[in-house]
Amino acid sequence: MTIILFVIVLWYGGLFFQSFFLHRYAAHQVFTMSKPMERITFILTWIFQGSSYLSAYGYGIMHRMHHAYTDTEHDPHSPSYDANLFAMMWKTKTIYQDINQERIPVDARFTKNVPQWKVFDNFASSRFSRLLWIGLYIAFFSVFATAWWQWLFLPITFLMAPIHGVIINWFGHIYGYVNFKMKNTSKNLFRFDFLMMGEGYHNNHHKYASRPNFGVKWYEIDVTYLIIKVLDAVGIIQLKPIPVKN
Incomplete structure (x- = not known):
C-alpha cells in the first residue's frame, strides 16, 4: 500500500506542477506570481518531477511551438508526423534539449517572458540530479515494497513527466471526443x-489556449484550475483577466 500511495503522490504531484507551472504559467502565462514564489515553484517542480524534471524554459518554448505548428511538420510532437509514440517521444526529447541548452535559434515570439533560472536548471537537469532521484526511488522501493509486482511501478517513477506528456501529445490527438472543430487532431x-487533472481537455485547450480553465462543459471539471482559483484567492498568484478572443 505504501508503494501505491508513493506512486500516486508522484503522479499527481508531478502532474500538477507540469500543468500549473510549466504549462499554464511558463507557456501560456494565464497568471502571474512574484519572483520569490516563482523560484519556490521551480524547486517544488524539481522535487515532484524528480528524475524526469522538465525546465520551464524548454517546456514553455516547445509548447508554444506546438500551438503555433499543431499537426504540421514543424510540430515538436504530433501523431500525424511521427511513426509511433516512441519516435515522437525521442524527437520531443531532442527538440526540448536543443531549446533548453540554446543549441538552436528560436523565434523571439516563443521566448517572450518565458521564466528561466539557468543555474538551477543546469543542476536539476544534470545527470547527477537525475541519478540521485533514481537512487532515492530505488532505496524507497527496497524499504517499502512488499511484493514483486510493486517493482513494476519503479520505471514509471523514473519517467513520470514523459509519460504525462505522451498521454496528452499522442493519445490526446488520437482518442476522445471534440467540442470544437479545429484544423488539428486535438481531442x-x-x-x-x-x-x-484537466490536461486531458486538449481540444478545449487548443480552442481557448489563453483560458486558465480547460473545462468547457459543466461536467468537464478541471482540477488544476480549481487549485489555481484557491491560490489566486489567497494571493499566492494573480489570475489575469480572460481575453474575449484568442
Whole structure:
C-alpha cells in the first residue's frame, strides 16, 4: 500500500506542477506570481518531477511551438508526423534539449517572458540530479515494497513527466471526443478528467489556449484550475483577466 500511495503522490504531484507551472504559467502565462514564489515553484517542480524534471524554459518554448505548428511538420510532437509514440517521444526529447541548452535559434515570439533560472536548471537537469532521484526511488522501493509486482511501478517513477506528456501529445490527438472543430487532431480524453487533472481537455485547450480553465462543459471539471482559483484567492498568484478572443 505504501508503494501505491508513493506512486500516486508522484503522479499527481508531478502532474500538477507540469500543468500549473510549466504549462499554464511558463507557456501560456494565464497568471502571474512574484519572483520569490516563482523560484519556490521551480524547486517544488524539481522535487515532484524528480528524475524526469522538465525546465520551464524548454517546456514553455516547445509548447508554444506546438500551438503555433499543431499537426504540421514543424510540430515538436504530433501523431500525424511521427511513426509511433516512441519516435515522437525521442524527437520531443531532442527538440526540448536543443531549446533548453540554446543549441538552436528560436523565434523571439516563443521566448517572450518565458521564466528561466539557468543555474538551477543546469543542476536539476544534470545527470547527477537525475541519478540521485533514481537512487532515492530505488532505496524507497527496497524499504517499502512488499511484493514483486510493486517493482513494476519503479520505471514509471523514473519517467513520470514523459509519460504525462505522451498521454496528452499522442493519445490526446488520437482518442476522445471534440467540442470544437479545429484544423488539428486535438481531442478531449475524458468527460471527467480524473487522470490528468484537466490536461486531458486538449481540444478545449487548443480552442481557448489563453483560458486558465480547460473545462468547457459543466461536467468537464478541471482540477488544476480549481487549485489555481484557491491560490489566486489567497494571493499566492494573480489570475489575469480572460481575453474575449484568442
